[in-house]
Amino acid sequence: MKNVALITGASSGIGQDLAHIHAELKKDLVIVARSEDKLKSLKKELEDKHDVQVKVIVKDLSDPQSAQEIYDELKAENIEIKYLFNNAGFGGVGDFYKREWAKDESMMMVNMVTPSYLCRLFLPDMMKRKQGKILNVSSTASFLPGPGQAVYYASKAYMQFFSNALWQEVKAHNITVTNLMPGATKSGFGGRSGMDKTALFSHPASSRSVAEAGYKGLMNGDLDVITGVDLATRILIKLKPLIPKKVLLKQIHKAQTIAD
Ligand SMILES: NC(=O)c1ccc[n+]([C@@H]2O[C@H](COP(=O)([O-])OP(=O)(O)OC[C@H]3O[C@@H](n4cnc5c(N)ncnc54)[C@H](OP(=O)(O)O)[C@@H]3O)[C@@H](O)[C@H]2O)c1
Numbered sequence: 166m167k168n169v170a171l172i173t174g175a176s177s178g179i180g181q182d183l184a185h186i187h188a189e190l191k192k193d194l195v196i197v198a199r200s201e202d203k204l205k206s207l208k209k210e211l212e213d214k215h216d217v218q219v220k221v222i223v224k225d226l227s228d229p230q231s232a233q234e235i236y237d238e239l240k241a242e243n244i245e246i247k248y249l250f251n252n253a254g255f256g257g258v259g260d261f262y263k264r265e266w267a268k269d270e271s272m273m274m275v276n277m278v279t280p281s282y283l284c285r286l287f288l289p290d291m292m293k294r295k296q297g298k299i300l301n302v303s304s305t306a307s308f309l310p311g312p313g314q315a316v317y318y319a320s321k322a323y324m325q326f327f328s329n330a331l332w333q334e335v336k337a338h339n340i341t342v343t344n345l346m347p348g349a350t351k352s353g354f355g356g357r358s359g360m361d362k363t364a365l366f367s368h369p370a371s372s373r374s375v376a377e378a379g380y381k382g383l384m385n386g387d388l389d390v391i392t393g394v395d396l397a398t399r400i401l402i403k404l405k406p407l408i409p410k411k412v413l414l415k416q417i418h419k420a421q422t423i424a425d
Pocket of ligand 1: 175305
């Protein structure tokens with residue numbers, strides 16, 4: 166396999182579009198998620214259309230061993246990862262004290278711990294080769310605390326800060342770590358998290374457009390990519406330090422409450 170991208174969460178949404186974009190460039194892929202049928206049909210489609218090789222790894226990324234198992238499987242088959250896309254993730258609305266702990270614990274594993282572990286495992290190999298690019302998918306949620314979705318927002322803030330710190334640490338080794346921050350995007354995410362019923366999801370961007378912006382940012386080695394947000398949100402992000410925090414918290418809580 167050549168010019169291989171490892172894409173987590175490739176069975177749906179942004180990850181699936183990232184896989185299409187990579188394959189359209191005639192580059193090989195390792196695609197990871199839990200939905201075996203979806204991954205297998207994506208593999209067939211990409212191999213048939215683009216004459217690339219696609220390896221499927223079915224894995225639950227909330228399992229603490231999952232990152233090591235993926236790394237070991239690829240090492241055993243001598244598959245070198247040139248591009249790592251830490252894309253898998255999920256949210257879930259509801260005030261923290263009412264939410265099921267197991268779901269939030271699993272969210273922290275999938276959104277923060279496993280992607281960090283994958284970076285830790287693949288970075289040393291990239292450094293040895295002096296070649297590699299990582300795209301970590303956080304969110305515009307990473308700019309703010311998120312009452313009504315406390316763990317999700319905090320997990321994305323972690324990914325933003327983690328990715329930016331790595332960018333600085335490894336850039337001298339010809340490795341880049343790009344932090345992708347999409348706004349509301351049409352994918353499986355809205356339905357799974359309950360976010361599609363909130364005001365924040367009134368005009369979602371297409372997952373293809375978000376994936377294209379992320380892929381371009383990865384290739385450029387950009388530090389941050391903000392995409393899928395309207396002008397008003399861009400301005401809000403810039404003005405955020407000037408808005409009293411208590412006002413922001415109230416507004417966000419309201420925006421994330423599901424209307425009856
Ligand atoms: N959509 C938005 O509005 C939005 C906005 C900002 C950021 N994001 C971020 O963008 C990323 C991609 O989300 P999306 O919008 O494309 O949503 P999506 O369509 O729901 O896709 C999520 C992907 O993550 C995978 N995944 C979830 N839990 C997993 C687990 N335990 N183990 C393995 N894979 C798992 C899913 O695969 P399986 O279910 O097959 O395992 C799926 O392929 C996420 O990190 C999300 O937080 C999304």
